[in-house]
Amino acid sequence: xxxxxxxxxDAGAGLVPTASPAFQIIVLGAGGGPxxxxxxxxxxxxxxxxxxxxxxxxxxxxxxxxAIIKIFEEHLPRAVSRKSNSSFxxxxxxxGENPIARDSEKPKLCMVTGPFANLELPYETAKANATYVFRxxxxxxxxxxxxxxxxxxxxxxxxxxxxxxxxKRVAALPSxxxxxxxxxxxxxxxxxxxxxxxxxxxxxxxxxxxxxxxxALGDGEGRGYIEVCDGLAVKGWSISHGECMKHSHQxxxxxxxxxxxxxxxxxxxxxxxxxxxxxxDSARSQTFLQPPEKKAYDSAAYFLRDExxxxxxxxxxxxxxxxxxxxxxxxxxxxxxxxxxxxGLLTGIFIECSYDDxxxxxxxxxxxxxxxxxxxxxxxxxxxxxxxxxxxRPGSPRKRKRPSNGHKLxxxxxxxxxxxxxxxxxxxxxxxVSPSTTVQAESPRNDSSEAVLASEDNELRVxxxxxxxxxxSRKGASKHRTRPLQGLTVVIIHVKDPLRxxxxxxxxxxxxxxxxxxxxxxxxxxxxxxxxxxxxL
Numbered sequence: 343x344x345x346x347x348x349x350x351x352d353a354g355a356g357l358v359p360t361a362s363p364a365f366q367i368i369v370l371g372a373g374g375g376p377x378x379x380x381x382x383x384x385x386x387x388x389x390x391x392x393x394x395x396x397x398x399x400x401x402x403x404x405x406x407x408x409a410i411i412k413i414f415e416e417h418l419p420r421a422v423s424r425k426s427n428s429s430f431x432x433x434x435x436x437x438g439e440n441p442i443a444r445d446s447e448k449p450k451l452c453m454v455t456g457p458f459a460n461l462e463l464p465y466e467t468a469k470a471n472a473t474y475v476f477r478x479x480x481x482x483x484x485x486x487x488x489x490x491x492x493x494x495x496x497x498x499x500x501x502x503x504x505x506x507x508x509x510k511r512v513a514a515l516p517s518x519x520x521x522x523x524x525x526x527x528x529x530x531x532x533x534x535x536x537x538x539x540x541x542x543x544x545x546x547x548x549x550x551x552x553x554x555x556x557x558a559l560g561d562g563e564g565r566g567y568i569e570v571c572d573g574l575a576v577k578g579w580s581i582s583h584g585e586c587m588k589h590s591h592q593x594x595x596x597x598x599x600x601x602x603x604x605x606x607x608x609x610x611x612x613x614x615x616x617x618x619x620x621x622x623d624s625a626r627s628q629t630f631l632q633p634p635e636k637k638a639y640d641s642a643a644y645f646l647r648d649e650x651x652x653x654x655x656x657x658x659x660x661x662x663x664x665x666x667x668x669x670x671x672x673x674x675x676x677x678x679x680x681x682x683x684x685x686g687l688l689t690g691i692f693i694e695c696s697y698d699d700x701x702x703x704x705x706x707x708x709x710x711x712x713x714x715x716x717x718x719x720x721x722x723x724x725x726x727x728x729x730x731x732x733x734x735r736p737g738s739p740r741k742r743k744r745p746s747n748g749h750k751l752x753x754x755x756x757x758x759x760x761x762x763x764x765x766x767x768x769x770x771x772x773x774x775v776s777p778s779t780t781v782q783a784e785s786p787r788n789d790s791s792e793a794v795l796a797s798e799d800n801e802l803r804v805x806x807x808x809x810x811x812x813x814x815s816r817k818g819a820s821k822h823r824t825r826p827l828q829g830l831t832v833v834i835i836h837v838k839d840p841l842r843x844x845x846x847x848x849x850x851x852x853x854x855x856x857x858x859x860x861x862x863x864x865x866x867x868x869x870x871x872x873x874x875x876x877x878x879l
Contacts, residue, residue, distance in 0.1 A: 363389055363878035364653035364689070365646070367833075368457040370409035372871040374491060374660075374696050374709075374836035380873050381405050381491035382836055384657065384692070385457075385480070388573030389878075390650035393461045396481035399571040401644065401657050403483055405873075406495030407476050407502065413874055414468035417456035424452035424462065457876035477506050481571035482549070485514040486659025487583060487641040488521040497526050500535045503545040509537060513549040513570050515580055517640045523548070553580045554674075563687065567647050575647045579675045582667045583641035583660045584708020638669035639708060645678065654682055655879055658693040660836060663714040664721075666703055672718060680725035683830060690879040692871070694836035698850045709836070712851055716858035719827065723864050726826040825865025831879060834870040848872075 370383035381404030391397040400406065451463045451471075463471045476499065483496050496512075503510060512522065527536045527546065535545040555566025555577035567575035641659035648654070656679055664670035682688040696709035710718070834855070837848050848870045855868050871877070 364648040364651045365389065365655055365879045366457075366876055367655070367690075367692070367879065368413075368876040369835075369871045369873050370403075371405035371495075372835055372837065372873045374694065374838040376841065377839060378491075378494070379405065379408075380839075381494070383409060383495060384835075386574065386646060386655070386657075387571075388648045388650060390648070391573040393458075393479065394572060395478055397572045398475070398480045399574050399646070400480050400483045400496070401646075402486055402492040402659070403496035403499070404491040404494055407472060407499040408495065409873065410472040410475055411468050413456055413458065414472050416874070417453060417458065418451070418463075418468050418471065420455050421451040421453050421463065423450065457874070473502060476502060480510075482511040482513050484570055484576060484644060485512060485518050485522070485642075486644070486657075487639070488514075488518050488525070489660070492659070493522065493526065497532050500532075500545050503535070506545075509545060509547045511547050511549055511570075512536075513551055513568075513576065515553055515578055515640065515642050516550045517580075518642070519548045519550050551576070551578045553578065563652055563685075564647060564649075567645075569649075573649050575649060577645045577647070578642045579644075579671070579678065581641050581643050581659065581661045581671050581675060582638040582664075582669050582708070584639050584662050584706070585636060585668050586639045636668060638667060638671075641708075643672075643675045645682070652687055653879075654688050655690045655692065656688060658691070658835075660694055660696075660708060661710065662706060662708045663710060663718060665714070665717070666706065673721060676718070676722040676725055679722055680729055683722070683827070684726055684729045688830065690831040690833060690877070692833045692835050695834045695851050695855065696836055696838045698847060699854050709838075712854035712858055716855060716862055716864070719832065719859075719864055719866065720862050723826040723862070730826075825863060828865035830866040831877075832866050832868050833877060834868070837870065 366387050366389055368385040370385060371379075371381045373380035373382075375381055382402045383405045384401040386399045386401055387393075387397050450466060453459050453461045453463065458475070461475075464474060465471045485493060485496075500510070512519070514522070523536065523539060526532050527534045527539075529541055533543065534541045535543045537544045537547050549568075549570075551568065552566075556568060557566050559565070560567045560575070564575060567577045570576045641661055643656060643658045643661070646655050646657065656675070658675075661672060664672045679688055679691070693715065694710055695712060695715050697706070697711045699711050699713050701711050706714075834848075834851065837851060840847055852868065852870050859866065859868060
C-alpha cells in the first residue's frame with residue numbers, strides 16, 4: 343500500500359508501489375461530522391482501467407463535487423499540456439451545442455500531481471474539470487446507508503446532471519434505496535430526480551443489491567458480485583448501526599421524560615431508566631399504549647472486487663460493535679473476509695472509528711472506538727487462524743462480551759471472560775444514531791482508571807491467548823499465524839471532530855489503536871485517512 347498526499351509535489355504515478363496496485367481510493371471526506379465540509383465520501387477505481395469513462399465508483403457522498411473541485415484547485419496549476427492518448431474520454435455527455443464540448447476533442451491539460459495524476463482534462467478551470475469527472479467518469483454511487491453525512495453531497499450535486507445523456511446509478515441494499523426514495527427524492531426535501539415514483543425526472547436510477555450477494559450472478563471467487571462500474575464488482579452485507587425505535591402506533595414521548603423526546607434514537611439503558619423512574623411527569627408523557635418496536639438501524643459493508651486481478655477491498659458504512667448490538671451482524675462480514683484474506687485476495691479494509699476511548703459505551707450512537715475496533719479485528723484474526731488450522735471455512739464466531747471502558751461496571755467486564763456470573767450483567771448501550779453530532783461525554787478517569795485500563799488490556803490479551811495469536815499459549819499453535827492480519831491495511835474513516843483545543847483527535851485515535859493492536863498481536867497496518875489524498879492497494 344502507498345498513499346499520496348495533497349502536500350506532495352510528486353504525488354501520482356510515481357508513488358505507485360513497484361508491486362502494481364489493483365485499486366486507487368481517493369478520500370474526498372474522511373470525517374464523520376459535525377463539520378459538513380469533511381464527511382464521508384470516497385472514489386474508487388480499478389487501476390487497470392486507467393481514467394476511462396465510467397471507471398470511477400463513488401462510495402457514499404456526504405461530501406462530493408465540492409471536494410473534487412478543491413483537489414483540482416490545488417493541483418491544476420501544476421498541470422501540463424499533453425496530446426491526447428487512448429485513455430482519454432471526451433465529454434460527449436454535454437449538449438452538442440455547447441461550444442466548449444465541440445472544442446474538447448483533445449485534452450488541454452494533463453494532471454501531474456495529486457490524486458488525479460495522469461488524468462487528461464478538457465477544460466481550463468477547476469470547476470469545469472471537476473464537473474467533467476462528475477458527469478463522465480463517475481458511473482455509480484454505492485451508498486452504505488441514507489444518513490445525511492453519507493448522501494447530502496450527491497443529492498445536491500444531482501442538479502448538475504441536467505446536461506448529461508445518461509442516468510447516474512445509485513446502488514444500495516433495498517432498505518437504503520427505499521429511504522432515499524421516500525425521504526430525499528420525494529419532491530419535498532429534494533425534487534424527485536430519480537426514475538421512479540410521482541413526478542420522476544429520470545436523472546438517477548436505482549439498483550437494489552442483495553444482502554450477502556446474488557448467488558445467481560458471477561462464478562468462482564466472483565460469485566454473488568454485480569458490476570457497479572467499469573472494472574469493479576460489489577457484494578454487500580447488511581450490518582448494524584445502532585438502535586432505532588419504530589413507531590408503529592400513535593403517541594409521542596415528551597422531552598421532559600426521556601431523550602427520545604428530541605430523537606427517535608435512544609438507548610435501551612436510558613429508556614429503561616426513565617420509564618421506571620415513577621415520576622408523574624414521566625408517566626404522563628408516555629402516551630404509547632405499548633412500547634415502540636426496537637430495531638437495529640441498517641448500514642452496509644461492501645466487498646469491492648477488481649475484475650482484472652481478483653483483488654478485493656472491504657469498505658464499511660457506519661457500524662457498532664457486535665458486543666453491544668441489538669442485532670449483531672458484523673461477524674458475517676468477518677467470516678467472508680477471513681476466507682478472502684487467507685486466499686491473499688483481501689488487501690485493505692476501510693472502517694470507521696468515530697470516537698476515542700474516552701467515549702463510554704452508553705454514548706456510542708452506533709459507532710466504534712479503538713477498543714471496540716481492535717476486538718472486532720480480533721474476531722477476523724481468529725477466523726483466519728481457524729482456517730489455517732482446519733483448512734476449511736470457519737464456523738460462526740461466538741458472541742463477544744464488550745470491552746467496556748468501565749464507567750459503570752469496570753470489574754464485571756473482566757470477570758465475564760473467565761466465569762459465568764451468578765448475576766448476569768445487563769447489557770447496556772446507547773447504540774442509537776446521531777449522524778453528524780459529536781457528543782463530548784465526561785470521562786471520569788480517577789479512582790477507577792486502573793481498573794478500566796486493566797479491563798481493556800485483559801480483553802486484548804484474551805484475544806491473543808485464547809485464539810493462538812500468542813504462539814506459546816497452547817499446544818499446536820504452530821499451525822496458527824502469530825500475526826494473522828499481516829499484510830492487511832486497515833484505513834480509519836468517519837472520525838468525529840470534537841471541535842476543541844488540544845491534540846488532533848485523529849492522532850489520539852491512531853495511538854490508541856496501535857496500543858491495542860500491539861497487545862492483541864494482530865499484525866495489520868493501521869492508518870487514518872485524510873481528505874484530499876489517495877491510497878493505492
